[in-house]
Amino acid sequence: MxxxxxxxxxxxxxxxxxxxxxQDTDHNQYEAQKMKQTAASYLxxxxxxxxxxxxxxxxxxxxxxxxxxxxLAYTYxxxxxxxxxxxxxxxxxxAGIADEQTYQIAAAIESKSGNTKKAKKLLNEGLENFxxxxxxxxxxxxxxxxxxxxxxxxxxxxxxxxVNPSY
Numbered sequence: 001m002x003x004x005x006x007x008x009x010x011x012x013x014x015x016x017x018x019x020x021x022x023q024d025t026d027h028n029q030y031e032a033q034k035m036k037q038t039a040a041s042y043l044x045x046x047x048x049x050x051x052x053x054x055x056x057x058x059x060x061x062x063x064x065x066x067x068x069x070x071x072l073a074y075t076y077x078x079x080x081x082x083x084x085x086x087x088x089x090x091x092x093x094x095a096g097i098a099d100e101q102t103y104q105i106a107a108a109i110e111s112k113s114g115n116t117k118k119a120k121k122l123l124n125e126g127l128e129n130f131x132x133x134x135x136x137x138x139x140x141x142x143x144x145x146x147x148x149x150x151x152x153x154x155x156x157x158x159x160x161x162x163v164n165p166s167y
Contacts, residue, residue, distance in 0.1 A: 032062035039071070048079035066097045074105050077112065085109045093122075100130040104139055111143065119143060134160035134167030 039054035055072035062068060069092045076085035089106045092098050098106075103126025110119035123140045130136060137160030144153035160167060 028061040029065075032058040032065060032068065035061070036068060036071070039075070043071075043075055043078070046078075048075055051075045052079065064097075066092060066099060066102065070099070070102045070105060073109070077105065077109050082109055082113050086113070098126075098129070100126055100133040100135055102126075103130070104135055107139060107143070111146075116143060116146065132163045134164035136160075137163065138167070 035054045035058035039051045039058065042048075042051040042054065052072065052075050055068055055075060059065070059068045059072065069088055073085045073088040073092070076082070076088065085105075086109055089102065089109055092102050093106060103122055107119040107122040107126070110116070110122060120140070120143055123136055123143065126136045127133065127140065137156045141153040141156035141160070144150070144156055
């Protein structure tokens with residue numbers, strides 16, 4: 001057997017395969033972003049069924065994109081399917097890939113379900129992970145207002161302004 005031909009040929013085949021996989025991944029990301037834009041367009045028109053369809057397809061192409069799962073959960077929330085919204089957002093939170101908007105949406109879902117205690121817990125967790133998030137301080141203040149704790153609400157809002165005056 002001539003190893004001088006087999007080894008370079010094998011290396012070339014592996015290199016070509018790796019290149020094709022990388023190109024396929026880039027293509028999938030591109031297609032997922034196009035689907036996300038289409039889903040967002042449907043969402044703006046309150047066409048939740050089609051938005052859900054496009055977000056779900058985009059997730060199949062880019063399963064690690066947290067924004068797709070977050071936006072899908074938000075769409076289910078707007079569609080008044082809190083069970084599905086909770087399921088999806090919980091998966092994101094449990095995976096440890098949540099961003100500040102994920103915590104905001106998770107808290108909104110819990111609040112809509114009447115579970116303000118869990119909503120408060122989620123916002124507090126979000127603030128532990130994102131201590132400079134004016135968005136989360138704002139939402140935490142809104143929860144405090146709902147509990148008739150206006151002094152607490154003002155303190156949360158002021159803290160949000162302190163960490164991000166432009167918010």
